[in-house]
Amino acid sequence: MASQLDYHAIHEIFTRFHASEPEPKGELEHVNAFTLLVAVALSAQATDAGVNKATRALFKIADTPEKMLALGEDGLIEHIKTIGLFRQKAKNVMKLSRILAEDYEGQVPSSRAALMTLPGVGRKTANVVLNMWFHFPAQAVDTHIFRVGNRTGIAAGKTVETVERAIEDNIPVEFQQHAHHWLILHGRYICVARKPKCGACLIRDLCPYEEKTL
Structure with a gap:
């Protein structure tokens, strides 16, 4: 588990996520x-x-x-x-x-x-x-977010609850609404469990993960 990143690093990370995909969406299909x-x-x-x-x-x-x-x-x-x-x-x-x-x-x-x-x-x-649905900045911590939060130091914690609290406490408010979607998508497609795709990572230079892949 990486140590918790500081405010400036986290702000820069989410600035990059936002620039890459301003309105991230969940992938579950629904009508209401x-x-x-x-x-x-x-x-x-x-x-x-x-x-x-x-x-x-x-x-x-x-x-x-x-x-x-x-x-x-x-x-x-x-x-x-x-x-x-x-x-x-x-x-x-x-x-x-x-x-x-x-x-x-x-x-x-x-x-x-x-x-x-x-x-x-x-x-x-x-x-x-x-x-x-209700556009409340609630943070749904799944396995992807738990891994990314700890690996990057964005939201470090030993339990789902502590990672959820770390997201709420440490990610700037302007990024709270979409934070969990950015983290899920990053974990699903880039910061995967085995052999993360560090070469394609937007935040590689800010991430303290020691076992980066080429």
Whole structure:
């Protein structure tokens, strides 16, 4: 784990990320807050590409909690059976759909606490929804962000919670909204787990990682 970078280095890193891609987007396909919530819940231990492939047809017929309930668990399974842990995920989606329909008038709540009461929705999923749909600067720390944060010293921490706090505390406010997307994309395509592509890295000169690749 690299030591925490100082303000000036972090500001320069995110200035470069912003210049390269001013409006980074999440890669999960969705049409509203509900389909985003479902897509994120389905993406645990699965790839965004795999989730998108499964949900394109699903969201055409079940884009609200009420329509998802009408489809039923067996109908949902037929759409998502290519996704890992699909049976448990189907149960969670049906349960959260019922709660949204009965307790929230079919709307996805915009508070982290309320989101985290839904089956299958943890802090990371809640933060993705808060960030992507409600445009709240919540930081959803996945394996990519955890690795990049520690490897670069942008957000050092031994737990997901400490990395999330380090992002909130250390990244300048003007970059908070898109910070987790920049970090995810950097980790997914450049700062990969094995043999990071340091030669193609925008921030190589600022990164303290000692085992840089050529």
